[in-house]
Amino acid sequence: MKSYRSTLAAALVLPLLMTACGSSPDDELNADGKVVLTVAMDAGLESKAIEAFNARVAQFEQANPDIDVKPQEYTWTAATFTAQLAGGTAPDVLTVPFTDGRGLIERKQIADISSRVAALPYTSGLNPTVAKAGQSADGKQWAVPIAAYGQALHYNRTLFTQAGLDPDKPPTTWAEVRSAAKQITDRTGQAGYAQMTQGNTGGWILTTLDYAFGGRTEKIDGDKAEATVDTPEMTEVLTTLRAMRWDDNSMGANFLYDWAGINQDFAAGRIGMYVSGGGNYGNLLTQNGLKPADYGVAALPLADKPDAGVLGGGTLAVVSSNAGERGRDAAVKWIDFYYMGKLTNQDAAVADAKTLSETKQPVGVPALPVVDRATYDKQQEWVKQYVNVPLTQMKPYTDRMFDQPLVTEPTKSTQEVYKILDTTVQKLLTDRGADVAALLKAADADAQSTIGRG
């Protein structure tokens, strides 16, 4: 019996020991000795977009014969990101939002590629506000900013027309947003204005509206951070939303939208207006089958207050800490080629725009500059002939996007506070009796304790 038991114990313990063993990152090589580099490709792309991506991969491999690039479908989501990173299933080159940059660097969850990035010719020319999101405390560039956005008001021109509104004159104040939303719902039966509420996006958009009304959700003083959710500005935001939801009934019937869900319903013509990043057109077109004629985008209406601003954010390209030394070299080359080349180098910009336009992918989607303004303007000139997005329909946004004050996202426990605000906005939109003051008091206390813990 005893020998059975010990055999059994050994059989149970051995696999435990085996799984406990780890290894330091090694480069993955293919049969030809090329270093294998997995790179992020947006999940759920339509076939033309995948074709465009693969064409870029082929161009890169031709220029770098010792690298074997393998595209992997990847879209950043708060829920799956760390598990992917920790489990080693994230691609070697991946993208994360600005809000995560500092935290990932502090916790050393991503590879330190700062010396390689410093060698790139344009690093010193990066827009300093934007570059900061990818820097460690000592100013080293661990992550490369590849795109920046400001929030905007997206609207459906067809629904505007059907509702008797002028699609070339979108709302410029929140009072106009409210009346346009009501008119759209009354005349077309669709949601006049909808808002994200789930998966931390509820907090993201609520914070955007708070900024637009002149508020801030946190106050930073040196190392100390204080949650400032319960403010007159946020009260005004919630009061406006409550009026649209419960008095006007102009916010539709879905109050559990996340980013993907609201994009889908907007592209399907079920939403009149919603707030999201100014560059959303690409996703709406390539992943949700938006009809270009339906699309319009306007600058986010700002309250007439000195602190009113547009929430801005962006995307960083980072390298997984699982990549080995050769892998890291290859990763930075890919970031330079795929993400940055098109912003800084004429040949690369033209090649990228040409490939995209040949595969009928959007070229010329509005974005804020990650490099200095002069380089940005030059880049716009280089690709001008390939632009295929309806620029005139984007004028209400592009005419004003550089003039609006840009405010960065909150920095302390950003996603956790967004999550708390998810509950606030859900409660407001699904419970007629919800008390704005009580909601904000509770959210403020929760946010404060989260920031204190974080």
Added chain:
Amino acid sequence: MAVQSPARPAAVVAPPPAPRRRRSPVTWARRGGLTNLLFLLPLLVVFGVFSWAPIAQSVVMSFQRTNLVGPVHFVGLDNFAQVLGDPLLWTAVGNTLWFAALALVFGYPIPLVAAVLISEVRARRGLFSALAYLPVVVPPVVAVLLWKFFYDASPSGVFNTVLGWVGLGPWQWLQDPGSAMPALVLEATWAAAGGTVIIYLAALAGVSAEQYEAAEIDGAGIWRKIWHVTLPRLRGVLLVTFILQIIGTAQVFLEPFLFTGGGPANSTMTVLLLIYDYAFGSSLGGDYGAATALSIMLAAVLAVLSALYLRVTKSWSAT
């Protein structure tokens, strides 16, 4: 058995057991021990790697603070204290109990009634069984996506259109904190009932026709037959499906995760969804320590509950 008959003949008394001989590894191997082990090995390895290793790792992790990439810190019982101090835990426990109660009220009797009815019909019994089982065949995620269309809260949603025909609605379904949980239970019952119906049908097949005939001769109608013949014969199975249902509902995750993400305003936040949120709610290395601590507490509560239940119902389950 405490009283021995004094008249028992001595010859029948069993001889005292022979002293157990210690077997050497060689004897063990000669008697086929190695072959047995060889056959057992794949199972042990698979269990070890995919079941026992994660369980052992999560027990260890519940005492740690880790983001799975950086260094690990042992924090003693801090994770447990943090979880128990989280006000959301009690919301989640309340919601899970509410789900379990609703699932028991609706989800427990419906398969039983369906099984009894199917077993009573004489024609097309196979067809009815197949229809009852059909929802189980639909992949759960597909089923949820399908029901999301049904639950569309706009007047053009499937259920609201049907309600509109009789002048009712539109109802808010998933978009209202009050109706979201019952809506989840309705879908969960639809999705899971088929499996239980099949178990009941199999058990019902074991009830001999003579007992029904005897009951009929005694003048019993259909209800008395069910009450006095069917249910007593199903008692053992009913007790097992009851505890399985309790364990299943305590671990409900799929429906709230896919339908509502725990909303609106945490009204469908369940214990398992909270565990998921602890682990994956933050993009900067979730609180894996708190997540595993709560998992261990849930497992302990369920284990104690099952043990108590089996003990209490031991005398009832003899059929």
